[in-house]
Amino acid sequence: MIPLSWYVLVSAALFCIGLFGVLARRNAVAILMAVELMLNAVNVNLVAFWRYGEPQAMAGQVFALIVFTVAAAEAAVGLALFIAIYRSRDTVAVEEIDLMKG
Amino acid sequence: MNGFDISNLFLSIGQVWTEWLLQLGLSAGWVSFVNKLAGAVLVTAFAVGTVVFTIVGERKLIGRIQDRLGPNRVGPFGLLQTVPDVLKLLTKEIITPANADKVLYSIAPMLAVASVILIWGVVPFANGVMGVDLDIGALYFVAVSSFGTLAILLAGWSSNNKYALVSAFRVVAQLISYEVPLVLSLLVPVLLAGTMSMNGIVQAQAQGWFVILAPISMLIFFISSTAEVGRSPFDLLEADSEIVAGYNIEYSGMRFAMFFLGEWIHAFTICGLTATLFFGGWRGPFVDQVPALGVIYFLVKMFAIYFVHIWIRTTMPRLRIDHLLDFNWKFLVPLSLVNLIVMSLAARLTGMPRADAALGELLPYWGVLLGVNVVLAAVTLYVLGVVGSRIRRRQEAAREPEPAVTGP
Amino acid sequence: MTYAVFILFTLMALCGGVLVVTQRNLVRAATALVLSLFGVAGLYVLLEAGFLAAVQVLVYIGAIAILIIFAIMLTRRMVQGDESGLNRQWGWALVSAVVMFALFCYVVVKAWPLALGAVSAPAVPADSTEALGLALLDWEQYVLPFEIASVLLLSAMVGAVVIAREKHDS
Amino acid sequence: MAELTVLQALGPLSPQLVLLLAALLVLGLDLAWGEKRRGWLPSVALLGLAGTIVATMSLWGRREVLFGGVFVVDPSAVFFQVIAVLATALVILMSIDYFEGRATYTGEFYSLLLVASLAITLMAGSTDLIMVYLSIELLSIVSYVLTGFMREDRRSNEAALKYFLYGAAASATMLYGMSLLYGITGSTNLEEMAAVLGADAGGSMSWVVLAAVMLLLVGFGFKVSAVPFHQWAPDVYEGAPTPFTAFLSVASKAGGFAVLLRFFLTALPDLSVNWVGLIAALSVMTMTVGNLMAIFQKNIKRMLAYSSIAQAGYILIGLVCWRHTLGAYGGGISGVLLYLLAYLFTNLGAFTVVIIVERATGSNEIADYAGLMRRNPWLAAALFVFFLSLVGIPPTAVFVGKLLIFSSAIRLGYYGLAIIGVVNGVISMYYYYGVMRQAFFLPPKEDTPIVASPPLAVALGVTLVMTLGFLVFAQPFIQLASWSTL
Structure with missing residues (x-):
């Protein structure tokens, strides 16, 4: 069997890639995609811990399912916001959205 | 293994095939890999192969329904029509x-x-x-x-x-x-x-x-x-x-x-x-x-x-x-949505019949589920009718000021 | 064999991820996201969570990724910009991500051994999908999160409609 | 604890059920009633909240573990439920006139506001990481929508986008921490987690737990807007519809603290990692940065945003002093709870004034508060009282909270924290005085008097009375808070 730590490392790598995307991308949609990567990293962790912990107790899988649900809801609301903001100013580049500063 | 059983043709072929592979000296892991690969190829071949015939069949059927003959030149009754078509597309x-x-x-x-x-x-x-x-x-x-x-x-x-x-x-x-x-x-x-x-x-x-x-x-x-x-x-x-x-x-x-x-x-x-x-x-x-x-x-x-x-x-x-x-x-x-809720309630209330239930036990089960469906269909049609006639009335009311317009 | 499959899916997930955060073209980035998500689904299969793998494909690829691509297309004037997809502080972002990863590696390796041999885990019960379903509806387990999740979806739906709907011109 | 049957389990959940029903009812009535009777929707929502309070009161003093340990009802949860419901009711009063001619879908606003309130009540009782995460996200997602509710207003849009991006990233980070905690302890239940961590004598888990706690703090810190996770707050406070800004500053923050308290005191009480130091550092940064940045603000909503960040810093001191209990009334945690309640009335009062002025002048610039004294002396006086309370001058409401928190800090020997807190209070006087100077000593730009519409006047009256008479009126709450020390 593959050691648990391998999965956790893959998940850590995926999380850090997502983190980089969140910090470095200009476009709001791209940032959202990076956040999705982070959430996936979390899910890899959860499922791996479920598998190598107690597979009879479903906590990890339930948690992962809840993360799916939340991710879907978040994406829907986020994309609705992007569309609304795009209507009002033709850009979703985060640096150009700067009406308020201080 | 209990020999070749013609009534269970496909599983038997699978068994014979697996045994043959094992005799060739492949390890069990490889055999299962080869089997899976073969299965994938078979299923794909079935899907792709069927298309060749459904295309002809569909064209001929459409032809008949539209009072035409459909493809009838290549092969007997035009059955091989797809072959040149495919060749043409691919080249x-x-x-x-x-x-x-x-x-x-x-x-x-x-x-x-x-x-x-x-x-x-x-x-x-x-x-x-x-x-x-x-x-x-x-x-x-x-x-x-x-x-x-x-x-x-x-x-x-x-x-x-x-x-x-x-x-x-x-x-x-x-x-x-x-x-x-x-x-x-x-x-x-x-x-x-x-x-x-x-x-x-x-x-x-x-x-x-x-x-x-x-x-x-x-x-x-x-x-x-x-x-x-x-x-x-x-x-x-x-x-x-x-x-x-x-x-x-x-x-x-x-x-x-x-x-x-x-x-x-x-x-x-x-x-x-x-x-x-x-x-x-x-x-x-x-x-x-x-x-x-x-x-x-x-x-x-x-x-x-x-x-x-x-x-x-x-x-x-x-x-x-x-x-x-x-x-x-x-x-x-x-x-x-309504259907799902109603069906799950109905199925829950009647309870699932056992796997070996006799016809007498099955009939009430069928009756209830079918009855529920009929009622749901009737209600749906009724609601549709009411809503539809309301919309139609509204449309007619909207149309009245312009009597000159005819047709839809 | 399992290792090869693991490495394949890991590569899919990670390379896809890297493409997501570096591709300038957003539709390509979204396609890379699909690749990455698919790799993750593969990892779920390896972890014997088939149900989650299918849900991953269904929800993430079938809904979220398509929604994202759709939003990109709707706002597509900005996709074809010439500027780089990264902002000015990307160097710092890279450094912090790498440092973070190094820290995680340290922590993970301290807690869970890397060694290949002697890895064992209890077998997954055959009806784990059913167990999951029962856990979600069990009064002694997760029925409350399950119901709250539906409230969450409902409010998100109402909210998204309110926000994205075009102006009324009744 | 004994297991409960289905009906017995629904009883302790009745506040949440009533809230949910009210939210659905508002949504449905909005559809059914159409334009004409939409004006009644806030009343329906208020009625729902009244029902919730009644249901909450029936739980006074009870302790129940529900759904196999996913959710609990205890005095602390009840306390936060009260906070959530009071804040929501006041915010609804504040919004009735605010949206006139500004936003189309007011029915959805009230409905989603009730859902947000529901989310806070759930946060207060969650004892399972799954439930903690879910209720935080429920609050967040509804908050993104409500922040961007004025779709035609570009500031509102922009605020929502920023809130969303920061929030999504913060919650993903927090979630990663949760997954690590689950991995190391094998459970998502806070109690079980505490048991596993307590049994970990060799400290082999401490690295992972430390990493997980830091990641979790990103998410919790985001919700309570603690520095350095506060960047979203000023922009969001400025851009969001003002009533919702008020909600964010008190209710949403209280929800964050509810989770923070529950998590640290249930899952990590035996200091398997030294989180007290982390919280103390967070607290110092939050107070100082919040107060210093507030000085430079020209927009009152932004100023209140930074002030609200600073207040979170004071409250965190209370968590640092969690070990301290002082007779029947007091201790660090009681201090946190009472502080939050006092802050609720005070800050909502301040925002009520802001809304009244915004409706009259159409502006949120501090410069436009010039001559408020002449245009409406009551308003200026009320604002003065609220600011006194925010600084923590006796006998106003927040003074009580500050007293409890600082005295706990001194008793436990955290002199440094107490001194930084007091110094920060002095700094904060400076910017509050800036507004007061405009209101009392500078001539008005226009002479038209400012009048408050009836719902706003009611909100102002309630908050003012509670701010001034906190010691008198809050007796039951003080008692509840002293029970509530988990």
């Missing part, structure tokens, strides 16, 4: 538009074909004769289908052509919307069978085909799967008279052929699923004694449903996009 030049996104442009057709062939992995041809008997087969089908949407979306976008893009938008609107009633109606057989395994669903229909127990679900599934395939009257993703040919307008040669192939496979795949989920799949007389018969029953059912598809295709005009979406969101989705 055409593959053109990539100058500003297309090349990577995505070439990925899209493969994805389109893959998504439908993958579905065949879980369709049972006979009891146990299937790619994999996943315990989540029904969910797998829905999941894999989503690649098809993605493929069309990518094809439309990467072609850098506005008609293709418009088509891609329609695709998202249509396919994603119709996926909702599709999944909701799919849940009813899952609920009645108590399993998501495709084979398990067929086995559960020993107590009556689900088309009898849940006809409304069957209708919803049938309608929304027609929309998923994008066939008339839901063929507006490629409405040739409006957006030339839709998402695949820029494609040619082999790549176009792949879209074409994917679409045709999808068309009868959906029929195979309808047969499996609602019409008892491989079930039929004497199938328990002679399991090999299941394949024949399954194919007969599948093509019978496919015939209805073609029939509809030739007789129904295309819908408009707003009508199409209205129909889905304002009719199909609410109906399938």
Whole structure:
């Protein structure tokens, strides 16, 4: 069997890639995609811990399912916001959205 | 191993084949790998091979319905017509538009074909004769289908052509919307069978085909799967008279052929699923004694449903996009939700009959479920009638000031 | 064999991820996201969570990724910009991500051994999908999160419609 | 604890059920009633909240573990439920006139506001990481929508986008921490987690737990807007519809603290990692940065945003002093709870004034508060009282909270924290005085008097009375807070 730590490392790598995307991308949609990567990293962790912990107790899988649900809801609301903001100013580049500063 | 059993032809062939491989000196791990590979090749070959005949069959049928002869030149009765057609398509030049996104442009057709062939992995041809008997087969089908949407979306976008893009938008609107009633109606057989395994669903229909127990679900599934395939009257993703040919307008040669192939496979795949989920799949007389018969029953059912598809295709005009979406969101989705709730309540209240229940025990079960469906259908029709007449009255009231206008 | 499959899916997930955060073209980035998500689904299969793998494909690829691509297309004027997809502080972002990863590696390796041999885990019960379903509806387990999740979806739906709907011109 | 049957389990959940029903009812009535009777929707929502309070009161003093340990009802949860419901009711009063002619979908606003309130009540009782995460996200997602509710207002849009991006990233980070905690302890239940961590004698888990706690703090810190996770707050406070800004500053923050308290005191009480130091550092940064940045603000909503950040810093001191209990009334945690309640009335009062002025002048610039004294002396006086309370001058409401928190810090020997807190209070006087100077000593730009519409006047009256008479009126709450020390 593959050691648990391998999965956790893959998940850590995926999380850090997502983190980089969140910090470095200009476009709001791209940032959202990076956040999705982070959430996936979390899910890899959860499922791996479920598998190598107690597979009879479903906590990890339930948690992962809840993360799916939340991710879907978040994406829907986020994309609705992007569309609304795009209507009002033709850009979703985060640096150009700067009406308020201080 | 208990020798070769002709009544269970396919499983026996599998056994003989496996033993032969083992005798060749392969290790057990390799044998299972080779078996899986062979299974995949077989299923794919079946899917692709069937297309060759369904194309001819469909063209001839459409011809008859439209009072023509259809193809009749190549081979006996024109049966081999597809062969030169395929050759022609494959030898055409593959053109990539100058500003297309090349990577995505070439990925899209493969994805389109893959998504439908993958579905065949879980369709049972006979009891146990299937790619994999996943315990989540029904969910797998829905999941894999989503690649098809993605493929069309990518094809439309990467072609850098506005008609293709418009088509891609329609695709998202249509396919994603119709996926909702599709999944909701799919849940009813899952609920009645108590399993998501495709084979398990067929086995559960020993107590009556689900088309009898849940006809409304069957209708919803049938309608929304027609929309998923994008066939008339839901063929507006490629409405040739409006957006030339839709998402695949820029494609040619082999790549176009792949879209074409994917679409045709999808068309009868959906029929195979309808047969499996609602019409008892491989079930039929004497199938328990002679399991090999299941394949024949399954194919007969599948093509019978496919015939209805073609029939509809030739007789129904295309819908408009707003009508199409209205129909889905304002009719199909609410109906399938209500249907799901009602069916689960009814199934819960009557209780599932045992696997070996006699006819006398089964009849009340059938009666209740069928009765529930009839009542639900009656209520639906009544509501439709009331709403429809109200809308009509409003339209007439709006029309009155202009008596000069006639006709629709 | 399992290792090869693991490495394949890991590569899919990670390479897809890297493409997501570096690709300038957003539709390509979204396609890379699909690749990455598919790799993750593969990892679920390896972990014997088939149901989650199917849900991953269905929800993430079938809904979220398509929604994202759709939003990109709707707002497509900005997709074809010439500027780089990264902002000015991308160097710092890279450094912090790498440092973070190094820290995680340290922590993970301290807690869970890397060694290949002697890895064992209890077998997954055959009906784990059913167990999951029962856990979600069990009064002594997760029925409350399950119900709250539906409230969440409902409010998100109402909210998204309110926000994205075009102005009324009744 | 004994297992409960289905009906017995629904009883302790009745506040949440009533809230949910009210939210659905508002949504449904909005559809059914149409334009004409939409004006009644806030009343329906208020009625729902009244029902919730009644249901909450029936749980006074009870302790129940529900759904196999996913959710609990205890005095602390009840306390936060009260906070959530009071804040929501006041915010609804404040919004009735605010949206006139500004936003179309007011029915959805009230409905989603009730859902947000529901989310806070759930956060207060969650004892399972799954439930903690889910209720935080429910609050967040509804908050994104409500922040961007004025779709035609570009500031509102922009605020929502920023809130969304920061929030999504913060919650994903927090979630990663949760997954690590689950991995190391094998459970998502806070109690079980505490048991596993307590049994970990060799400290082999401490690295992972430390990493997980830091990741979790990103998410919790985001919700309570603690520095350095506060960047979203000023922009969001400025852009969001003002009533919702008020909600964010008190209710949403209280929810964050509810989770923070529950998590640290249930899952990590035995200091398997030294989280007290982390919280103390967070507290110092939050107070100082919040107060210093507030000085430079020209927009009152932004100023209140930074002030609200600083207040979170004071409250965190209370968590640092969690070990301290002082007779029947007091201790660090009681201090946190009472501080939050006092802050609720005070800050909502301040925002009520802001809304009244915004409706009259159409502006949120501090410069436009010039001559408020002449245009409406009551308003200026009320604002003065609220600011006194925010600084923590006796006998106003927040003074009580500050007293409890600082005295706990001194008793436990955290002199440094107490001194930084007091110094920060002095700094904060400076910017509050800036507004007061405009209001009392500078001539008005226009002479038209400012009048408050009836609902706003009611909100102002309630908050003012509670701010001034906190010691008198809050007796039951003080008692509840002293029970509530988990």
